[in-house]
Amino acid sequence: MRRCLLMAITRKTVVYLGVAYLFIGLALAFREPSISIFVIPIATAFLYSSLFSSHAHPQLRIKRTLNPPRSFGGESINVALEIQNTSGDHADQLYLEDEIPESLSLDKGTASLLLSLHPGERIEHRYSISAPRRGRYLLGPMMVHLVDDLGFREYSETIPGRDQVLILPKVENLKSMELRARRVGPWPGSVPSRTVGHGTEFFELRPYLPGDDLRRINWKASAKQSRLVANEFETERVTDVLLVVDCSEGALSKLFAYDVEEFEVSLAASLCSQLLLQGNRVGLLVYGQERTWLAPAFGKRQLLRILSALAIVKGGPAMVPIGYAVESIAAAVLPVRSVVVFVSPFIGDDVVDAVLSTANVGYNVICFAPTESTIENEPESKSLARRILATERRMNLRQVISVSRFLPITPETSIPILLRRIQPWRPT
Amino acid sequence: METNVSPQIFRWRILRAFSLMWLALTLIAVTLLLPTALVLFALIVVIFSGFTGGIAVLTYNSKLSIVSIVTAFGLFLDLLGVEIASKTVESNLPLTLLGFVMLLFAVESLTATTKRPFFEIPERGRQVPISLIDMFIEQSFTRTSRVAILCATCYLISMSTVYLSAYAALFQPALADVSLYVIVVSISLALLILLRED
Numbered sequence: 001m002r003r004c005l006l007m008a009i010t011r012k013t014v015v016y017l018g019v020a021y022l023f024i025g026l027a028l029a030f031r032e033p034s035i036s037i038f039v040i041p042i043a044t045a046f047l048y049s050s051l052f053s054s055h056a057h058p059q060l061r062i063k064r065t066l067n068p069p070r071s072f073g074g075e076s077i078n079v080a081l082e083i084q085n086t087s088g089d090h091a092d093q094l095y096l097e098d099e100i101p102e103s104l105s106l107d108k109g110t111a112s113l114l115l116s117l118h119p120g121e122r123i124e125h126r127y128s129i130s131a132p133r134r135g136r137y138l139l140g141p142m143m144v145h146l147v148d149d150l151g152f153r154e155y156s157e158t159i160p161g162r163d164q165v166l167i168l169p170k171v172e173n174l175k176s177m178e179l180r181a182r183r184v185g186p187w188p189g190s191v192p193s194r195t196v197g198h199g200t201e202f203f204e205l206r207p208y209l210p211g212d213d214l215r216r217i218n219w220k221a222s223a224k225q226s227r228l229v230a231n232e233f234e235t236e237r238v239t240d241v242l243l244v245v246d247c248s249e250g251a252l253s254k255l256f257a258y259d260v261e262e263f264e265v266s267l268a269a270s271l272c273s274q275l276l277l278q279g280n281r282v283g284l285l286v287y288g289q290e291r292t293w294l295a296p297a298f299g300k301r302q303l304l305r306i307l308s309a310l311a312i313v314k315g316g317p318a319m320v321p322i323g324y325a326v327e328s329i330a331a332a333v334l335p336v337r338s339v340v341v342f343v344s345p346f347i348g349d350d351v352v353d354a355v356l357s358t359a360n361v362g363y364n365v366i367c368f369a370p371t372e373s374t375i376e377n378e379p380e381s382k383s384l385a386r387r388i389l390a391t392e393r394r395m396n397l398r399q400v401i402s403v404s405r406f407l408p409i410t411p412e413t414s415i416p417i418l419l420r421r422i423q424p425w426r427p428t
Numbered sequence: 429m430e431t432n433v434s435p436q437i438f439r440w441r442i443l444r445a446f447s448l449m450w451l452a453l454t455l456i457a458v459t460l461l462l463p464t465a466l467v468l469f470a471l472i473v474v475i476f477s478g479f480t481g482g483i484a485v486l487t488y489n490s491k492l493s494i495v496s497i498v499t500a501f502g503l504f505l506d507l508l509g510v511e512i513a514s515k516t517v518e519s520n521l522p523l524t525l526l527g528f529v530m531l532l533f534a535v536e537s538l539t540a541t542t543k544r545p546f547f548e549i550p551e552r553g554r555q556v557p558i559s560l561i562d563m564f565i566e567q568s569f570t571r572t573s574r575v576a577i578l579c580a581t582c583y584l585i586s587m588s589t590v591y592l593s594a595y596a597a598l599f600q601p602a603l604a605d606v607s608l609y610v611i612v613v614s615i616s617l618a619l620l621i622l623l624r625e626d
Contacts, residue, residue, distance in 0.1 A: 012539075017615075019501075020615055021615075024615075026508070026512070030512050032512060032517050032518075034517045034518040034521050034590075035508070035512070035517060037521060037525060037586050037589060037590055038525065038528055038586075039615060040582065040585055040586040040589055041525075041528065041529055041532055041579070041582035041583065041585075041586055042532075042615075043615050044578070044581065044582045044585055044586075045532070045578065045582065046615070048578055092567070093567060093571070109557075110546055112546055113546060113560055114545075114546065114560075114563070114564050114567065115560075115563060116563055116566075116567050125557070125560070126557075149571055149574055149575065150536065150575065150578075151539065
């Protein structure tokens with residue numbers, strides 16, 4: 001972005017000129033040359049403004065620092081502005097205004113200030129902002145306005161430089177989430193692997209062998225069988241998970257009394273956080289106005305990548321069918337028999353087809369579906385439309401339930417309690 | 429961070445009170461120059477202009493300040509009209525010019541004090557660093573004093589022009605009317621300088 005300097009004559013100048021010409025007019029009309037003397041103060045003021053106001057090109061260096069640059073919303077972000085006059089001239093009556101998006105609220109301090117800077121002088125100004133909603137916000141550019149002493153001329157300059165504030169979706173601590181996957185990775189994790197080894201879950205009994213740890217002896221079973229019997233445990237490994245968040249047009253349906261998009265994003269963020277915390281490889285596919293996907297990966301960096309992607313999710317009509325998107329991405333990045341988690345309201349045939357085809361390929365599918373809510377005092381015409389949509393959705397859900405682990409959910413539902421319902425499930 | 433802004437607010441109030449007092453002084457000065465027949469009318473104008481000016485300063489209402497300034501300028505034009513009618517412009521020029529220059533300064537000081545400063549914006553104002561408030565008030569005082577000096581200089585220059593042209597006219601009578609053209613040229617020149625590309 002280039003610097004843009006604009007100079008303009010103010011309305012005051014025009015009024016003063018008008019007054020000056022009024023006096024000249026009166027002098028000419030009434031043949032009174034003395035009246036024209038009244039023009040001299042105005043002309044002198046103009047000359048003073050032209051000759052002694054020398055801040056036409058204020059050279060300012062502005063550095064904006066955000067702390068922290070990412071936030072989970074609700075907390076204050078401190079903005080530190082470092083302003084330096086790099087020119088050799090004294091910059092007087094500088095009015096600076098840092099452009100803040102309307103959706104951000106100013107918590108402390110002010111984003112506009114009036115300054116006077118000596119050559120080379122540097123000042124630091126601080127203010128705090130907060131955002132009520134997730135998203136990507138841009139701060140800046142800095143607008144600089146200068147008015148000369150008498151307010152005859154004003155300069156506006158845009159100093160380029162925008163900084164990004166990322167408000168991440170809030171993450172709920174889910175405490176535990178036990179997945180059952182038919183395919184597990186080689187690394188230890190929390191997903192039961194149906195193989196004997198080191199783990200915490202009991203798997204089977206076998207005769208005690210010399211060299212076995214004495215703590216593994218099952219004394220009750222040994223007493224019954226009159227020989228030493230040892231416990232075998234099930235190894236827990238990690239798995240690969242692809243989380244599909246459906247924010248397409250259907251997700252924005254009026255079928256729900258709450259903001260489904262926000263709810264889905266928040267749920268997806270919490271699920272990803274928990275799955276990554278358990279050591280799984282997690283990928284993301286966001287299906288909405290803008291399609292975003294992240295290949296499965298481990299760790300905190302992946303969580304940050306996922307949260308950053310979820311922060312900018314925008315619901316709306318998508319260009320490609322969701323089935324095609326899921327199939328092509330899953331085939332490229334996710335081994336068969338891994339877990340695919342759908343977070344969708346399941347409105348429309350596309351998403352149902354996507355679930356069916358994903359399950360048919362051999363993935364373990366888990367579906368989280370926001371539950372529709374009743375709206376009171378609704379007009380008859382709208383109510384009918386809602387009922388038709390709800391019936392259509394119920395038909396979709398029947399198909400989804402037949403091939404996946406289905407979990408209906410509302411903003412009031414406790415996710416940790418809901419997740420316990422996954423535990424008894426073992427894929428066939 | 430220091431939070432007591434009372435001294436700064438006090439200084440700012442002094443400046444506001446000064447601008448209001450200057451407006452009142454200007455209105456009274458112009459009224460005193462008017463003939464006694466127009467005093468009642470002038471008093472009504474003075475009260476109206478003073479009242480709107482006062483409200484403008486107290487409530488940071490720039491529209492009311494414009495009303496006050498326009499009313500005061502109307503009073504000045506009345507004075508000029510009376511002088512033109514009675515052919516006394518030249519004889520009363522020093523005082524009328526003083527009234528005009530005072531009016532110019534009143535306009536400038538009123539303009540500066542009827543714009544709500546950033547530190548008096550509700551909710552945000554108290555959280556502005558004191559150094560910035562100090563800087564703003566310092567600038568306002570400097571600017572007001574600079575404008576005051578400029579207005580005084582304007583008056584001196586104008587009066588010098590009057591006396592010099594009268595003195596020159598003694599030797600060259602044709603110069604008596606030259607001042608008009610000189611001023612027109614000076615305005616054009618000023619305008620040219622003003623419009624120059626920086």
